[in-house]
Amino acid sequence: MEKKFSSEFAAPVGVFDSGVGGLSVLREIRKHLPSEDLIYVADSGYAPYGNRSAAFIENRATAITHFLLDSNVKAIVVACNTVTVVAVNRLRSWCPVPIIAMEPAIKPAANTTKSGVIGVLATTQTIASPSVSRLCAMYGNNVEVLLQPCPGLVEQVEQAELTTLSTRSMISDYVSPLLSKGADTIVLGCTHYPFLGQMIKEVVGPDVIIIDPAAPVARELSRQLANRQLTSLSDYLGCENFFTSGSVLHSKEVTSKLWGKDVEVEELPRKYCKSISCLPKYATCI
Ligand code: DGL
Numbered sequence: 001m002e003k004k005f006s007s008e009f010a011a012p013v014g015v016f017d018s019g020v021g022g023l024s025v026l027r028e029i030r031k032h033l034p035s036e037d038l039i040y041v042a043d044s045g046y047a048p049y050g051n052r053s054a055a056f057i058e059n060r061a062t063a064i065t066h067f068l069l070d071s072n073v074k075a076i077v078v079a080c081n082t083v084t085v086v087a088v089n090r091l092r093s094w095c096p097v098p099i100i101a102m103e104p105a106i107k108p109a110a111n112t113t114k115s116g117v118i119g120v121l122a123t124t125q126t127i128a129s130p131s132v133s134r135l136c137a138m139y140g141n142n143v144e145v146l147l148q149p150c151p152g153l154v155e156q157v158e159q160a161e162l163t164t165l166s167t168r169s170m171i172s173d174y175v176s177p178l179l180s181k182g183a184d185t186i187v188l189g190c191t192h193y194p195f196l197g198q199m200i201k202e203v204v205g206p207d208v209i210i211i212d213p214a215a216p217v218a219r220e221l222s223r224q225l226a227n228r229q230l231t232s233l234s235d236y237l238g239c240e241n242f243f244t245s246g247s248v249l250h251s252k253e254v255t256s257k258l259w260g261k262d263v264e265v266e267e268l269p270r271k272y273c274k275s276i277s278c279l280p281k282y283a284t285c286i
Contacts, residue, residue: 012072013036014039014041014073014075014077015038016041016042016043018050019192020255021154021157021191023042023195024214024258025102026259027259029077029218032215033218033231035237037238037239038241039071042244042255043060043244043246045273051125054086058090061087063274064268064272076099077100077101077221079102081103081190082125084103100217103131104122105211105212108211109186116182117184119179119186120147121174121186121189122148127149150174156170157193168203175203179208184209185210186200186209188200243268245272
């Protein structure tokens with residue numbers, strides 16, 4: 001990126017996901033932090049991550065983290081549950097800036113349910129991860145936690161198929177078993193799913209509570225910036241720069257639709273699309 005920043009608090013915040021799903025987190029960050037410049041990377045050329053190997057996911061997360069650090073970010077938000085549960089500890093072990101990440105919101109759901117049954121919608125990788133088993137062990141003592149992998153839903157959002165019959169029928173297949181077992185609270189454990197929130201609401205009905213953790217993630221970012229005196233002091237509204245590893249044309253169309261206004265999307269430079277197998281140069285910074 002050409003832009004240079006005069007001081008740390010004026011530097012941008014980097015946000016990334018396997019694809020466009022993390023825009024559901026970016027919009028909450030924009031609401032909470034209007035003056036921050038934001039760089040968003042959609043790794044749509046490699047999405048979905050949900051049924052890839054842990055090594056593949058870590059590799060992509062490492063490459064994108066490099067790109068964001070090379071763009072002088074002051075903090076990184078991993079707007080992806082799958083990356084968080086698979087790779088965030090390793091990323092944090094070498095990354096020199098704070099990383100804010102997200103896991104399925106099992107704890108708030110356990111505190112919310114009245115029926116004692118909660119459902120978690122997430123990718124296959126997230127559902128199978130030790131992190132989710134740990135969350136269930138910690139917060140699932142007095143509630144039944146139903147874990148539902150949802151292959152195919154990420155692709156529907158990547159194609160901006162938010163209201164089609166095929167999307168509705170997939171959602172119905174995934175939530176019906178949860179509802180028939182009495183779930184009254186459903187966790188959106190993948191950042192793509194809030195873009196299907198309206199349709200999920202229609203399918204589950206008005207009595208089921210849907211939990212999307214995007215706003216708490218934005219608040220956590222805000223807290224961490226403030227604690228480190230990194231919050232932007234600018235009086236101006238911040239801007240967003242969008243990058244993709246997938247098709248720029250397609251990404252521009254889908255991102256504009258999900259973001260709610262026409263935006264430009266740039267190609268993620270090719271060097272960050274290659275496999276990064278060696279330890280990053282930032283390893284010496286910790
Ligand atoms: N948005 C990602 C998440 O929160 C989706 C991962 C994928 O591409 O399967 O898990």
